Structure formats: C-alpha cells, structure tokens
Amino acid sequence: MSRRWAEAGLVVNTIIWGATFVLVKAALRDISPLLFLALRFSLATAALMILFRGARQVSRLLNWKNLAGGGLTGLFLFTGFLLQTFGLRLTTAPKSAFITGLTSVMVPLLAALVYKNRPRISELAGVVVATFGMGMMTLEGVIAPGLIGSISRGDLLTFFCAIAFAAHIVTLGHFSGQMEFELLSVTQVGAAAVSALSLFWWVETPWIRWQPAVFWAIIITGLLATALAFTIQAWAQRYTTSTRTALIYMLEPVFAWMTSYFIAGEGLSGRAAMGAVLILGGVVLVEMKPLDPRQHPSN
Numbered sequence: 001m002s003r004r005w006a007e008a009g010l011v012v013n014t015i016i017w018g019a020t021f022v023l024v025k026a027a028l029r030d031i032s033p034l035l036f037l038a039l040r041f042s043l044a045t046a047a048l049m050i051l052f053r054g055a056r057q058v059s060r061l062l063n064w065k066n067l068a069g070g071g072l073t074g075l076f077l078f079t080g081f082l083l084q085t086f087g088l089r090l091t092t093a094p095k096s097a098f099i100t101g102l103t104s105v106m107v108p109l110l111a112a113l114v115y116k117n118r119p120r121i122s123e124l125a126g127v128v129v130a131t132f133g134m135g136m137m138t139l140e141g142v143i144a145p146g147l148i149g150s151i152s153r154g155d156l157l158t159f160f161c162a163i164a165f166a167a168h169i170v171t172l173g174h175f176s177g178q179m180e181f182e183l184l185s186v187t188q189v190g191a192a193a194v195s196a197l198s199l200f201w202w203v204e205t206p207w208i209r210w211q212p213a214v215f216w217a218i219i220i221t222g223l224l225a226t227a228l229a230f231t232i233q234a235w236a237q238r239y240t241t242s243t244r245t246a247l248i249y250m251l252e253p254v255f256a257w258m259t260s261y262f263i264a265g266e267g268l269s270g271r272a273a274m275g276a277v278l279i280l281g282g283v284v285l286v287e288m289k290p291l292d293p294r295q296h297p298s299n
Contacts, residue, residue, distance in 0.1 A: 006236035010248045013229045018255025020217075020225045021093040022264045024085070027217035030209040033085045034200035036218070041078070041193035043222030048189055048231065052182045069175040070187020076168035077230070078192035083161035090154025092266050097256030098276045099158040104283040105130045106166035107246035114170060122289040130282025134159070136275030166246070172233065173242035181235040189230055250283045 027036065088096045108123055175184055200206050208214065237245055253276070260266040285291070 002239045006239035007244065007248055009232040009236045010240070010245055011251065013232055014249055014252040015255050016225050016229055018097065018252045019259045020221055021088070021097050021256040022260045022266070023213070023217050023220060025088050025093050025096075026213045026264075027211075028085070028089050030211045030214045032200070032204050032206050032208070033089065034082070034196060034204050035206040035208060036214075037078070037081055037085060038193070038196035038200045039218050040222045040226060041189060041196050043218060044226035044230075045186070045190045045193045047223055047227040048186045051227075052186060066179050066183060067187060069179060070184055071191040073168060073171045073175055073184070074188035074191025075195065076164050076171055077188055078195040080161045080164035080168055081192070082196075083157045083164060087154040087157030087161060091152060091158060093260040093264065094253070094257040094266055094276075095155060095272065096158050097253035097260075098279050099134060099155055100162050100165065101250055101253040101279055101283060102130055102134060102159065102162040103165040103169065104246040104250045105279075106163055107169050108243050110166050110170045111173075111242055114174075120289055120291070122285050122291040125291060126282040126285030128282070129285060130279050133275040133278025133280075133282060136271050136278065169237075169242050169245055169249075173237050173245070176234055176237040181231065181238060184234040185227075185231040188234070189226060247283070247288075250280060253280075 024036075084096065084100060091099075105127055109127070112118065112123070172184070172188070179187075233245070257276070
C-alpha cells in the first residue's frame with residue numbers, strides 16, 4: 001500500500017512539472033534564468049524550513065554526513081534545472097519536455113554503473129531507439145546520407161539536463177534509505193538555492209520585469225513544483241525504486257505537450273512527433289525490459 005501511495009505521489013509530480021513547462025517559458029521573457037532559479041529555490045527552501053520547523057528529526061539528525069548527502073543531491077538537482085532553464089529559452093516547451101524525458105532512459109544505465117552490472121539487451125535497445133527519436137526531434141534541416149542536420153543549442157543543453165536529472169534520481173534513491181525524507185528534502189532544495197544564489201549575480205546580468213507571468217511562475221514553481229514535488233519524491237523513493245520512478249516520470253512530457261498545445265498552441269511537427277514517439281518507445285524498452293524479462297538488480 002505504501003508503494004502504491006508513493007507511486008501515486010510521483011504521478012502527481014509529473015502532472016505538476018508537465019504543466020509548468022509553458023509557465024516557465026513565458027516567465028523567462030521577463031526574468032534572467034539564474035535569477036529565476038535563485039528566487040524559485042529560495043522560496044522553496046523558506047517554505048520547507050517553515051513546514052518542517054517542528055520536525056525533531058531535521059535538527060536532531062543534521063550532521064556533516066547528511067549535509068553532504070543532501071548537498072550532492074541538490075547539486076545534481078540544480079545542475080539539471082540550470083541547463084533545462086537555459087535550454088528552454090532556446091527551444092519549445094514540448095521539445096524540452098520530451099528531451100528531458102530521456103532521463104528515464106539514463107537512470108537504469110547510471111544505476112547499472114552504481115551496482116556494477118552490465119546493461120540488459122532491452123536497455124541498450126531502448127537507448128538506440130531513444131537516440132534515433134532525439135535525432136528526429138532535434139536535428140534541424142534536411143537529413144540525408146552524407147548530410148546531417150544541426151542540433152540547436154537549446155536542445156543540446158536540455159539533453160545534458162536529462163543526464164543531470166538522472167544522476168539526481170539515482171543519488172536521491174541512494175540517500176532516501178539513509179535519511180529522513182524531511183531532512184533530505186530541506187537539504188537538497190537548500191543546496192540548490194545556495195548554488196543559484198552564489199551564481200546569479202556574476203554569471204549573468206540579472207534583470208527582471210515584474211509581470212504577472214513572472215510572479216505566478218515563481219510562486220507555483222517554488223511552492224508546488226519544488227517544495228511540494230521534491231518532498232514527495234524524497235518520501236516516495238523510500239518505497240519504490242529509481243527505475244520505477246523514472247518509468248513514472250516518462251508521463252511528464254505527455255502532460256507538458258498537452259498543456260503547451262491547449263494553452264500556448266505549441267505543437268510538434270510531424271518529424272518531431274515521430275521522434276517523441278521513439279523517445280517514449282525507448283523509455284518503455286529500458287524500463288519494462290521486454291527483451292530480458294528477468295528482474296534487473298537495480299529494480
């Protein structure tokens with residue numbers, strides 16, 4: 001029953017994250033990316049500190065070991081959002097969501113490295129299929145023998161964000177069994193806030209126009225898509241595995257595409273849509289392992 005509730009909570013996360021792609025993209029027209037992340041994670045950290053101020057285990061178990069675990073998890077989290085946010089300015093919300101969905105392909109491969117197991121045939125096949133899908137979705141221009149289209153900088157940044165998010169899921173899965181979820185939630189989000197605050201004032205020229213889209217994007221992503229969502233994930237991964245978490249998260253780009261289409265009118269071209277189908281097909285191969293039904297040690 002705990003596992004079912006945990007995985008239901010992860011589904012709620014995918015809905016929240018999928019729905020916020022178009023919101024964040026609209027907000028980035030009126031705020032610099034790092035300043036947006038600094039405000040988002042700072043608000044989330046403040047909310048979590050208020051929420052868990054009475055949780056004895058947060059202060060009682062706060063030590064250097066747990067700070068290091070939460071800090072490492074938060075560093076991967078911040079890196080993923082940093083690359084995704086910069087990439088989202090240069091690509092469409094649906095493309096960003098589906099490329100970020102490659103996280104689900106990478107999680108079992110990273111987990112295999114951690115557990116020192118060889119990737120299964122299904123995993124390798126899934127990577128190949130998803131790679132073809134990403135090529136169809138992101139390569140611009142005519143693609144023919146001897147003529148390879150170019151990939152946009154936004155799509156490339158988003159691809160690297162998927163690697164960072166995969167590392168975050170695997171790391172979170174490791175520490176969720178060692179730390180109370182309240183403590184892990186506060187420390188990882190706090191580490192992401194510190195990272196953003198330490199960078200925004202010198203890496204970029206911070207600027208902001210206080211438009212309604214910016215205000216609501218900070219509030220919704222800070223409280224729902226960060227504070228709530230990563231508390232749910234820190235709790236849920238105590239009861240389910242990193243690979244099942246990644247499988248559930250493959251729903252995120254579907255919700256993102258639906259939101260982008262109905263709210264912003266952003267769709268996918270025929271070739272990009274076929275690429276999205278291949279990416280989802282690759283994720284299914286990696287997660288369900290139909291070519292090798294034996295249970296994987298990372299499951």
